[in-house]
Every structure is written in structure tokens, then in C-alpha cells.
Amino acid sequence: MKTNILQKFELFNDHWSPKIIGELNGQQLKLAKVKGDFVWHDHANEDELFLVYKGTLFLDFRDRETVELNPGDFYIVPKGVQHFPRTKNGMEVWLLLLEPASTKHTGEEKTELTVEECEWI
Amino acid sequence: MKTNILQKFELFNDHWSPKIIGELNGQQLKLAKVKGDFVWHDHANEDELFLVYKGTLFLDFRDRETVELNPGDFYIVPKGVQHFPRTKNGMEVWLLLLEPASTKHTGEEKTELTVEECEWI
Numbered sequence: 452m453k454t455n456i457l458q459k460f461e462l463f464n465d466h467w468s469p470k471i472i473g474e475l476n477g478q479q480l481k482l483a484k485v486k487g488d489f490v491w492h493d494h495a496n497e498d499e500l501f502l503v504y505k506g507t508l509f510l511d512f513r514d515r516e517t518v519e520l521n522p523g524d525f526y527i528v529p530k531g532v533q534h535f536p537r538t539k540n541g542m543e544v545w546l547l548l549l550e551p552a553s554t555k556h557t558g559e560e561k562t563e564l565t566v567e568e569c570e571w572i
Numbered sequence: 573m574k575t576n577i578l579q580k581f582e583l584f585n586d587h588w589s590p591k592i593i594g595e596l597n598g599q600q601l602k603l604a605k606v607k608g609d610f611v612w613h614d615h616a617n618e619d620e621l622f623l624v625y626k627g628t629l630f631l632d633f634r635d636r637e638t639v640e641l642n643p644g645d646f647y648i649v650p651k652g653v654q655h656f657p658r659t660k661n662g663m664e665v666w667l668l669l670l671e672p673a674s675t676k677h678t679g680e681e682k683t684e685l686t687v688e689e690c691e692w693i
Contacts, residue, residue, distance in 0.1 A: 453639055453640075453645045453646065453647045454645065454646050454647070455644050455645050456644045456645075457644050458644075473646065473648055474648075475619035475620070475648045475671075476618065476671070476672050478599055478670075480646075497597065498596035498597050499596070500594065500601075518574055520574055523577045523578050523579075524574050524577075525574065525575055525577065525594065525601075526574045527594055527595075527596045549596070549599075549670070550596075550597070551597055
């Protein structure tokens with residue numbers, strides 16, 4: 452079955468709660484709407500791709516300069532690299548994520564934003 | 573380093589010759605411009621994702637209905653499934669592909685369109 456990305460974005464409105472839209476070779480494609488600050492975390496064994504569809508996402512790091520992503524931009528956060536996703540001035544940002552199915556939302560951190568198991572839409 | 577997908581599309585004009593723009597967890601993101609017919613092939617061990625950025629891509633199959641993909645649509649061709657990508661009426665189509673780094677362009681088929689090793693852009 453084919454999937455349309457923009458139609459999938461219309462199906463949810465909650466923030467920092469990625470939804471799975473596809474899986475291949477053990478990797479999952481997820482969509483997320485985000486706003487404000489997330490939490491510092493890393494994924495010990497998983498590289499993670501952030502691709503922006505709407506708005507501006509900032510990724511802060513402990514070991515490198517902040518990255519600013521606008522629509523059409525992506526960035527791959529390597530495994531083990533601490534990162535802090537955030538948006539500015541209450542802007543809602545739409546993201547596509549690509550990561551292994553094994554990836555935990557906030558790594559080994561447990562916070563009130565942590566989603567234990569992402570749902571399929 | 574961040575990558576902008578549309579800027580990467582501007583860097584090449586050849587058809588049926590995917591260019592690598594990212595790699596994570598053993599998977600590669602590739603861009604391709606395609607026009608006309610490709611070849612029947614399958615990838616025995618690799619699922620392959622086709623996401624359309626421009627134009628209309630048709631995927632014919634031996635075992636299922638033809639899929640028509642327009643911008644924003646993606647389809648995951650499961651491993652081992654014979655497929656025939658094509659465009660209609662000489663239309664150029666822009667694609668993003670996601671597949672394992674091990675994926676051979678035309679599977680076990682060797683044709684005049686086969687690219688042995690994709691280049692990074």
C-alpha cells in the first residue's frame with residue numbers, strides 16, 4: 452500500500468510523540484510534531500535521522516555546534532551522541548524520523564515526555 | 573553536517589543513476605532522476621523504499637497491481653519482489669530511495685542501465 456506523508460501528518464496533533472508510518476530492513480519511518488524543548492538524551496546503538504517538513508528545528512549538542520534545520524534539511528545524529536531537540540518561540544515543527552525499530556524515544560532517560568511504544572498510523 | 577534534499581537534486585541530471593546523500597545504520601539515502609522504463613529486477617535480501625519528490629512514478633509488479641506514486645507518496649517494495657519502475661510520456665521523475673548499503677542497483681540482472689557503484693554527492 453502506498454503512503455502519503457502529508458496525509459499522515461494530518462492524522463495527529465500531539466507533540467513529541469512520534470507515529471510510525473513505515474518499516475523496512477529493521478528501520479522505522481516516523482512522523483512527529485514538536486514544539487518547545489525536548490530532553491537531553493542519546494541512543495547508544497542507533498543513528499537517527501531528522502528531516503524537517505515544516506518550521507525550524509534546532510539540535511543542540513554537547514560536542515558540536517547547534518544545527519538549524521529548515522524544510523528539506525536533514526541531519527543524522529550518530530549513535531552515542533547526546534542531543535537536545537528544540538524549537539524556538541513556541542513554533543510547531545513537523546519532522547520525519549528514520550531510526551532502527553529498537554530505538555528508545557529518550558534513550559536510557561525516563562522523563563514525562565517519554566513514549567514507551569510508538570503507535571502506527 | 574546538514575543536508576538539503578532539493579539542493580542535492582540540483583547537482584546532477586543523469587537518469588537512472590542514484591546518488592548517495594546519507595548513510596545510517598547500514599542504510600543509504602539516495603536521490604535519483606528517472607525517465608522512461610527501467611528494468612525488471614528484485615533485491616533478494618533488501619526492502620527498498622521509493623519516495624517521489626516530483627512527477628509520477630509507476631511501479632509494475634508480477635504479483636500485485638501497479639502502484640502510482642505522486643509527490644509525497646512512498647511505497648516499500650519488499651525483498652524478493654520483482655518490480656519494474658517506469659514513468660509515462662517521457663516525464664522526468666525525482667525520487668528519494670532508502671535501502672541497505674548492500675543493495676545492487678538491478679539486483680542480479682546486469683543491463684546497460686546497471687550502475688555498479690553509486691557515487692556520493
